[in-house]
Amino acid sequence: MVRDPRIDIFRGFLILLVVLGHVKHIPIALHHAIYAFHMPAFFILAGYLFNLHKDGSTYSNLTKKFNRLIIPAWVYGLICGLPFVAITVLHFNADAISNFLTRLYGTLTGYPAWDTTFNCTPLWFLYALFVIEAIAILCKKLSENAFIITLMGLGIVGVVISYQTDVVTPFNVLIGLSCLIYFVLGFSIKKISGSIPKSFLFITPIIYCVTYYLFVIQAQGDVISLAENNFGAANDFAWNMVLSLSGTGVALVISTLLSNNTMLSKGFSWLGVNTIPIIAFDYYVNDVFVKAFAITGMSIPHAWLFIFPLKLTILIGIVWCITRIDWLNNVQRGKVRIWGKQTMSEQW
Secondary structure: OOOOOHHHHHHHHHHHHHHHHOOOOOOHHHHHHHHOOHHHHHHHHHHHHOOOOOOOOHHHHHHHHHHHHHHHHHHHHHHHOHHHHHHHHHOOOHHHHHHHHHHHHHHHHOOOOHHHOOOOHHHHHHHHHHHHHHHHHHOOOOOHHHHHHHHHHHHHHHHHHHHHOOOOOHHHHHHHHHOHHHHHHHHHHHHHHHHOOHHHHOOHHHHHHHHHHHHHHHOOOOOOEHHHOEOOOHHHHHHHHHHHHHHHHHHHHHHHHHOOOHHHHHHHHHHHHOHHHHHHHHHHHHHHHHHHHHHHOOOOOOOHHHHHHHHHHHHHHHHHHHHOOHHHHHHHOOOOOOOOOOOHHHHO
16 A cells, blocks of 8 residues: 655644744644644544554554554654753752653653653653553454444543643653544544545645634634643633634645645655654754843844744754664664564564
């Protein structure tokens, strides 16, 4: 089966939005426009790509996902922790050790808060995605309809709980449980995609813009923040679901258009293949500009307009260096095995 080139372009476009969304002091309207759909779109894509009938035992499939998602999160998270090792050694006292251990635990469990990780908070997504994929794999023996109903039911339970508590769970189990809703939507979209008119896809930008205008601009509603397992006020849930789905459609439309240009498609595909190191070092590069402005005292109107391309350039440079190191490159592609044995086909 030929891989759809739009998949990596789609990821590349979304990771571009992640980088832009984390730039300090971007306009609030732009921030909300990004957050309304960019993370849900990642989970919808995961559901779209999930193969209910893929060969392999439950154990084998789980180990593949663990090695593909958790091992890269650990490796890149610990690399981000190296400066904190130096700081702890330099200021060796009870507070420094306590801070280091807190950040170590937060990094290894995907804690989605900037002050409890090694400055690699965006990696929370990999832990939540692993939880989702693990649940889906454990439910693979169900019939297709039972699979959809079970996962959607668990997702609804997760959302209901999210409205009752803001507790953070190791490996972001609660976030993953809530985001099963998006995963199931992606899985269901693939199931019916053949019967959806192609023209409908190009209506989604209009739906997104109208919904965004009515909900965010006029009603001043709050968009979701999945890192906080926040779906907005209960009355706003339906609005945010429409934004998530239509925004995903917008991303697909843009990916389709980009796929028609050879140079752009290659660039966005490269970003899509290398999303993990980009999100791992995103906060570090952010801090470069934050500290530079703090030290120099500079205040430039609309500074985000030039910070974003500079930040993206630095991240691309970092990732390019990583791809030159075989072991690190294999880590992000799930080829470095810690749990489970490598099959003969994978060796080849």
